[in-house]
Amino acid sequence: MPSEINNIAVFTSGGDAPGMNAAIRAVVRASIFYKKNIFGIYRGYEGMIDNDIVELDARSVGNIIQRGGTILKSARSEEFRTAEGRKQAYENIKSRGIDALVAIGGDGTFTGLHAFYKEFGLPVICVPGTIDNDLPGTDYTIGYDTATNTVVDAVDKIRDTALSHNRLFFIEVMGRDSGAIAINSGIAGGAAAIIIPEEEMTIDELVAKLDKGGESKKSSSLVIVAEGGKSGSAMDIAAEVTKRFPYYDTKVTILGHLQRGGAPTYFDRVLASKMGVYAVEGLLDGKTDVMVGIKDNLTVFNDFETIMSNGHEIDTDALRISKILSI
Amino acid sequence: MPSEINNIAVFTSGGDAPGMNAAIRAVVRASIFYKKNIFGIYRGYEGMIDNDIVELDARSVGNIIQRGGTILKSARSEEFRTAEGRKQAYENIKSRGIDALVAIGGDGTFTGLHAFYKEFGLPVICVPGTIDNDLPGTDYTIGYDTATNTVVDAVDKIRDTALSHNRLFFIEVMGRDSGAIAINSGIAGGAAAIIIPEEEMTIDELVAKLDKGGESKKSSSLVIVAEGGKSGSAMDIAAEVTKRFPYYDTKVTILGHLQRGGAPTYFDRVLASKMGVYAVEGLLDGKTDVMVGIKDNLTVFNDFETIMSNGHEIDTDALRISKILSI
Amino acid sequence: MPSEINNIAVFTSGGDAPGMNAAIRAVVRASIFYKKNIFGIYRGYEGMIDNDIVELDARSVGNIIQRGGTILKSARSEEFRTAEGRKQAYENIKSRGIDALVAIGGDGTFTGLHAFYKEFGLPVICVPGTIDNDLPGTDYTIGYDTATNTVVDAVDKIRDTALSHNRLFFIEVMGRDSGAIAINSGIAGGAAAIIIPEEEMTIDELVAKLDKGGESKKSSSLVIVAEGGKSGSAMDIAAEVTKRFPYYDTKVTILGHLQRGGAPTYFDRVLASKMGVYAVEGLLDGKTDVMVGIKDNLTVFNDFETIMSNGHEIDTDALRISKILSI
Amino acid sequence: MPSEINNIAVFTSGGDAPGMNAAIRAVVRASIFYKKNIFGIYRGYEGMIDNDIVELDARSVGNIIQRGGTILKSARSEEFRTAEGRKQAYENIKSRGIDALVAIGGDGTFTGLHAFYKEFGLPVICVPGTIDNDLPGTDYTIGYDTATNTVVDAVDKIRDTALSHNRLFFIEVMGRDSGAIAINSGIAGGAAAIIIPEEEMTIDELVAKLDKGGESKKSSSLVIVAEGGKSGSAMDIAAEVTKRFPYYDTKVTILGHLQRGGAPTYFDRVLASKMGVYAVEGLLDGKTDVMVGIKDNLTVFNDFETIMSNGHEIDTDALRISKILSI
Secondary structure, eight states, X not given: OOOOOOEEEEEXXXXXXXXXXXXXXXXXXHHHHTTOEEEEETTHHHHHHHTOEEEEOGGGGTTOTTOSSOTTOOOOOSGGGSHHHHHHHHXXXXXXXXXXXXXXEOHHHHHHHHHHHHHHOOOEEEEEBOTTOOOTTOSOOBTHHHHHHHHHHHHHHHHHHHHHHTOEXXXXXXXXXXXXXXXXXXXXXXXXXXXXXXXXXXXXXHHHHHHHHHHTTOOOEEEEEETTXXXXXXXXXXXXXXXXXXXXXXXXXEOGGGGGOSOOOHHHHHHHHHHHHHHHHHHHTTOOSEEEEEETTEEEEEEHHHHHXXXXXXXXXXXXXXXXXXX | OOOOOOEEEEEEOSSOOTXXXXXXXXXXXXXXXXXXXXXXXXTHHHHHHHTOEEEEOGGGGXXXXXXXXXXXXXXXXXXXXXXXXXXXXXXXXXXXXXXXXXXXXXXXXXXXHXXXXXXXXXXXXXXXXXXXXXXXXXXXXXXXXXHHHHHHHHHHHHHHHHHHHTOEEEEEESOSSOOHHHHHHHHHTTOSEEEOTTSOOOHHHHHHHHHHHHHTTOOOEEEEEEXXXXXXXXXXXXXXXXXXXXXXXXXXXXXXXXXXXXXXXXXXXXXXXXXXXXXXXXXXXXXXXXXXXXXXXXXXXXXXXXXXXXXXXXXXXXXXXXXXXXX | OOOOOOEEEEEXXXXXXTTHXXXXXXXXXXXXXXXXXXXXXXXXXHHHHHTOEEEEXXXXXXXXXXXXXXXXXXXXXXXXXXXXXXXXXXXXXXXXXXXXXXXXEOHHHHHHHHHHHHHXXXXXXXXXXXXXXXXXXXXXXXXXXXXXXXXXXXXXXXXXXXXXXXXXXXXXXXXXXXXXXXXXXXXXXXXXXXXXXXXXXXXXXXXXXXXXXXXXXXXXEEEEEETTOTTOOHHHHXXXXXXXXXXXXXXXXXXXXXXXXXXXXXXXXXXXXXHHHHHHHHHHTTOOSEEEEEETTEEEEEEHHHHHHSXXXXXXXXXXXXXXXXX | OOOXXXXXXXXXXXXXXXXXXXXXXXXXXXXXXXXXEEEEETTHHHHHXXXXXXXXXXXXXXXXXXXXXXXXXXXXXXXXXXXXXXXXXXXXXXXXXXXXXXEEEOHHHHHHHHHHHHHHOOOEEEEEBOTXXXXXXXXXXBTHHHHHHHHHHHHHHHHHHHHHHTOEXXXXXXXXXXXXXXXXXXXXXXXXXXXXXXXXXXXXXXXXXXXXXXXXXXXXXXXXXXXXXXXXOXXXXXXXXXXXXXXXXXXXXXXXXXXXXXXXXXXXXHHHHHHHHHHHHHHHTTOOSEEEEEETTEEEEEEHHHHHHSOOOOOHHHHHHHHHHTO
């Protein structure tokens, strides 16, 4: 049985995602609601090692729910990969009396947290904050909904100019291992084709798909390419396709880091608010070394092996539907 | 066993919702994908009676996925409530050879469709398009995600001015029977209190909640009021609260019809795309007199009694969390 | 010749407007650029009386240029209308060594500033921050561009639902004395009619205008009503029009305070940045008791009489064009 | 004295810009207002040669004022550069009875129009539609306001992630010959430095500027680079800077074609509406071979030499202010 928890600390780590501030706010206010002290650690594991830690109150997190980024900042820490780094981090949090941790981030964040838990036995819990939606054990990760809407908004703008000029556009979106953003922004953007890491599509297949579009007198086309697609980058694919369709006016846009920012959608704010509260309640209920998730509308606490061993699922029905609709 | 379906018609009915065009597009393209003819009926049941019907092809629904409203228009039809009206409607669609219907709308739309099915035996299926998210049998209805984001965007703007002036704002949002928009926009907007049709909150309770805010030196507050709340309209509630807090600068904003419009979010476009395809596939698979739904990530076909007899569910955990976070 | 200025204070007063934070930032950084100390006064004249004043540096105004509202907050002060109130305010700023003031606000703000200048002789300058664009001596006031875009965004959403239902919508926008927002959002929103404080339009004239729309088979119409229109509120006008057109489905939306908030447009940020710098440079150049303006692309410093005696100009050519385009 | 004009044709040419549809609408409705027939030519000079011309009425341009792109489409025509191409074009428009042309586009469009006028003597007028705002003779071109807001919205999103990670971002924006978008989005985005075609900035100067930022403990920085900057592309500059600041985490984003799309701002819609009306009124008043402009709030008709011989002006005061504010 865990000893009582009195002082919780929260931090963000890895790539930032819209909604992280809403999650921080929820962790802080839930801790206060349950009469616990709550600390914020700046710059993730880096700040834990540098002792960059402050106590927070309910007002510290006022007027942040709508902001992109993370007020606690984020960083990648090489030092935390070393035993000495982690020992220094542990001493810093111990000296503040911190007896439980909530980390907000992706699988890398959870990996660090798991190592820390194994070494020092402190109750820890992870909240999935990453735009990629590539984690098993939860239907949605914080930031994914906002990022996909940001992509779709950009695709809508690009469609305006594509339609005005009968152009073929290749739009590269985030997703090293996951096609989630690509599939859903592709359906929502009315893309002629979607290229993702989880499915092979040869240039021949792509050209066949686009050519059918040509026959049916479609005047312009958009292709969404996840950055981790197996046929190369959007730039590479566009170059190959242009060789086959020299008469097309082909353009490439790489959306890049603007996908990470912006005011979070209601969905990400509510998801982050729930997960932040569940994380604190989970800790107080004795859960440790787990990641919060919401699956089929139920709260779940996934252990480390579940998150790491299973690949994320791909929405195969969405893929199927994208093909029906791009006729 | 149903006789073969060859000619499908689609229409929208009741209040419009963002994503209806994406649903129309999906019904049209799925019909064509399955080698069926597809017709569009303008202005819902009214156009069915007036014989305002056109044949559609894949290009008819190009470049509409991002548009609010409905290209097929919508109307409320008194005449369709009469047996003569429905008979006229049936004759019109019969004369076109239409042998199955897809309706996009809310419970009123399904009620009309059910009556039509009972009288004429035509295969019919309903796609849930309404911003209220007040239907059992599906986690989400088309338009709800967009409408809630529209509300949250307005709340963010109002918060700017509320914070600049230390004001108390009452914001009235749509939801005659359902607090779904109010609860989720309330959490996402960081509201001090949320008033919904499904839960009683007296003015005394509200005042106690806001006063606690006062004690904790909160400098401004937002209260979200669903239009169907039991304590009266936002205007009424504000008047009552002002009597108790004469020193507060109280303002009311009624968001009104702007909640219905706008480019749909990716979520509503994908939801509408899936449901439109499922509706056509359901019809071809022999389903009739049902409403498509997606529940716990599974496609379901709900019969009329399920939709009508059960009230919609309220997210009680979201309500609980809104209270923890408004400290 | 003015004695040297060393310590400048900045504050916002009256209704808040998007871009006020950009103006604060510009005043602060320009002061530092010219090696002056810079103070911020909270809640306008109220904070001057309450001695709610802090010293600022370049970092104090980091990451605020994109935020709506005002970080210095605003308030209306009854006490400042009294000689005692102003004396208390003067003593507070004198005790800090503040020897010049920059006020950001509308004509009420300038009126208070002018009285203060007359009594105490302190160099003062006003920056026009108000969404109404109703001040002579400048082509644009800070906040107007953003507010008009916010209105147009709402009008676009309402048009979606108006077109889907063949409805007549009356949309009330801000503007007690000024039709600037109404005229420009009316043109940009494709309104059938625009009702403003500066021009009489009888219900008969309005009905004639809308009826012509009916003849030409226009399927839905929007009417923009400035809140200070002479024919009454949007609600009143809609009631009158409905009497004459009982067959129309008429709706009213009052946009209210959401017009004040939101991230400022580039235009308002650049305008505020320029005006904030010009205000500091004006003060250091010996200007006092004036309001900064930009007219025909030239910087001007308007004295109090100019701002108060002349009414603001109305863009009569825009009005003329709105009538040509609403055929 | 020109013979009477009865049949006007309008077309868009060159790169598309938000607000072109508003301009088309204004040309169409003003023509009808003045009892003229009005035609639309698809795909610019290309469609003139291909005889891709339709007659328009007031309804043809309903519900387009808010749409990005151009409903008349645009194209670049090699054939129109030949005398034969132009002759074919002239014969096509003559056969329709078209006796005056309104072209919407940039300097390339005007160049083609001027050649056409010289050869065939038809009354012609050009409306400046280009996001670059690089034309003398008008304070603003259609599309520039929207494009700059699109850039600033992207910069705001990127700032979220830059601040969360203490990163240095290089953002490349459109502007081959013109720094207008870069300067104004740089001021509005709070950029540490702005690199434009019209002003030399060496890597040494840039590094000195950014380093000062480092000293003053600025935690992250944005640099805006116009694509036509003299020090190379954003990618090149970032590579050079990274050599000098190896400890910085440097990222590059190239905004690309999303800058051309999107619903136009109120400013671009009103500008386009005015210019479209002025173009028709100018033609009817005997003007020919000119480009409409609005300068210092006055309508002007610029002849071909004015537009071509003078370079566009740069807002040197804005540049000066950007430097004061980036301290």
